[in-house]
Amino acid sequence: MSQRGKKYLLIPSVPTPNGGLHLGHIGGPYLAADVLARYLRMRGAEALVMSGTDSYESYVTLQAAKEMRPPDSVCHAYHERIVNDLEVMQISMDEFVNPLSLRWNAVYSGWHYRILQQLQDAGSILRVNENMPWDPVRKMYLAGCWLQGKCPQCALEVTGYFCENCGAHFRPEELSHDSGLLHREVTNLFLRLQDICRLSETGIQPEIESSYRQYLNRQQGMLRLTANNPWGLYHDDESTLFNYGFIFAYFLMLGEIASQRLHANENAFSADSSIITIACFGIDNAIPFLASVLGITNACAEFKPFDYYLANHFYLLEGRKFSTSRRHAIWVKDFSGSEKLITDCVRYYLSSINVRENQGDFIMSEFKACCLRMMDCVQRLVIPALQQIADVPITAIGADMMEEMESALARQEQAMRPVRYLPQTATDQVEVWIQSGEGHAKADGNAFWWLKGLCLLVYPMMPHLGQEMWFALGYDGAPDSLELSRLPERRVRPLEMRIVSIQDISLDRWTREVMCHAG
Ligand SMILES: [Zn+2]
Known part of the structure; x- marks a missing residue:
């Protein structure tokens, strides 16, 4: 709607x-x-x-x-x-x-x-x-x-x-x-x-x-x-x-x-x-x-x-309450200066934890796995697909692809109702879409539309990645999902985003610190 x-x-x-x-x-x-x-x-x-x-x-x-x-x-x-x-x-x-x-x-x-x-x-x-x-x-x-x-x-x-x-x-x-x-x-x-x-x-x-x-x-x-x-x-x-x-x-x-x-x-x-x-x-x-x-x-x-x-409800960190006095916390300021894809991943991981029905737990190893999955998706699926479609005219969306996209976005809409806000079902939908990319991202006719679908599904949780993908696909302004079949104003161009490697993230340092205080 x-x-x-x-x-x-x-x-x-x-x-x-x-x-x-x-x-x-x-x-x-x-x-x-x-x-x-x-x-x-x-x-x-x-x-x-x-x-x-x-x-x-x-x-x-x-x-x-x-x-x-x-x-x-x-x-x-x-x-x-x-x-x-x-x-x-x-x-x-x-x-x-x-x-x-x-x-x-x-x-x-x-x-x-x-x-x-x-x-x-x-x-x-x-x-x-x-x-x-x-x-x-x-x-x-x-x-x-x-x-x-x-x-x-x-x-x-x-x-x-x-x-x-x-x-x-x-x-x-x-x-x-x-x-x-x-x-x-x-x-x-x-x-x-x-x-x-x-x-x-x-x-x-x-x-x-x-x-x-x-x-x-x-x-x-x-x-x-x-x-x-x-x-x-x-x-x-x-x-x-x-x-x-x-x-x-x-x-x-x-x-x-x-x-x-x-x-x-x-x-x-x-x-x-x-x-x-x-x-x-x-x-x-x-x-x-x-x-x-x-x-x-x-x-x-x-x-x-x-x-x-x-x-x-509250978030726990490795099974215990975030606590300033016991120094059992991960501070936002530790992320200042880090790549935007990393803060995107933090937002995405936090959204995937259900705190609407009960308290949720931030687990370092899960967060790390989440970062790796997202970077892999960008490096192995998004970037090559953009290269592949850069020089070919974009074909109109096919009926099957349209149906897949509409049903994914309908599930996103279901997750984003204020009367029952459940962002973890929106992140689940992103995971399903990434899976489908193994086929679609490599198929000439579908690659553009798969990328557009991913962009619209991730944007609320990962605004930086979503926005950059939107621009790379040739659209202006902020992403909108009003007319799915609308073609872009400009030509497709490469993703303008620095892709970090997992070594660049100071995850291991935080893990050590958090574990040390937890112990
Ligand atoms: Zn009491």
Whole structure:
């Protein structure tokens, strides 16, 4: 089905500017948004991807304390680092906001205060007295990442208001401490949530929907809007706006920017907007995302929630969680300066791991085998086929070839539906197509069309290879799969791409390092 005339806004989660990104971060929300957006554009849609850093996440202050510099300087530095990391992985952003920048500062806070006012006017805000742990030495409340104790649900050590172990969300006073802490009574604002939420046909997994309902029950349908963290947008002398509670205010700002870029008359989240909105996030962000989006749109009828939610489970690395503190990770910056075919392979391999239904595992030997398979395909099939057809006129596509191509692209379409996004079935399709190349790539009449099919199938996951093949086949612009039988504007030319040998990849070094930390 053609996507012509349709407009999309994809928003992957907003990263905390307190460090660089590793492949576990990239493989989840960012890669999903980029792959899906490229696919939709290939089908004729206008699709924008927008996000930004989450400056007022409390972990920024922890990093600031470690580096002994002010939080805003930490934010600016890691914002730049994250921008670079996204570029290295060819995750293209139509806007990536730094909320502390001169350009966006006022717009960002404007949306927050506007939504706070609207929630107040709608009578959706509760004032709640709570006992906040207070550190008399440092003269600060222990909020966000400074709050530590035992989870009220599973009794494991936790930091903040969320337990990574059991998924519980709780209020600060519910934490238990071995050593008694001083408390002070404070008043905070909470948003009253409705228990009616229509999430069917939005792509959300049933297990996430049920944990959201559990959260509503346990928290009596309340979402925190202010916290006693000194780092944040000012609310009163003791509290600031809570970044997670207001995450949808941030998205509304992106919705406004998107509507201008798409020449639409209203915000992408306006109740009657025709722009299709897609949120991409890790499962750890699912509860706050859903609560803020559904809570605010429920209270402010002029806005609609996202049309689709793409949540991913975590990636493991060789069977264990990616971990910054244990140095068990592969960092994006290690790929800067490496050949684009390698970052293409990283994206392709990450896409082939199913993190939609369960956690997935990044295995070094599998990744290496994947790189070898792709390089072999380019060297043994793609390059010779391009040479072979360079000087002969291209014949129109035959009926059999057309049928094969249409059915492969239909399976790709099946994999790229926002309501059930399963990129690993798209990579499976690439593997099948490569197999068929053993015959087609060498047959005069079919070589061109086999190459075109490969180009269209790999492009969302491997944008560099896909784009270069598109140009080599004689087409202009970005790959599109709207009229399969369309002949190119120009003559076929060789692939303009440096083909690396496997020795050029520092795979063995990473394998050694990862294994060493794993052991
Ligand atoms: Zn727990």
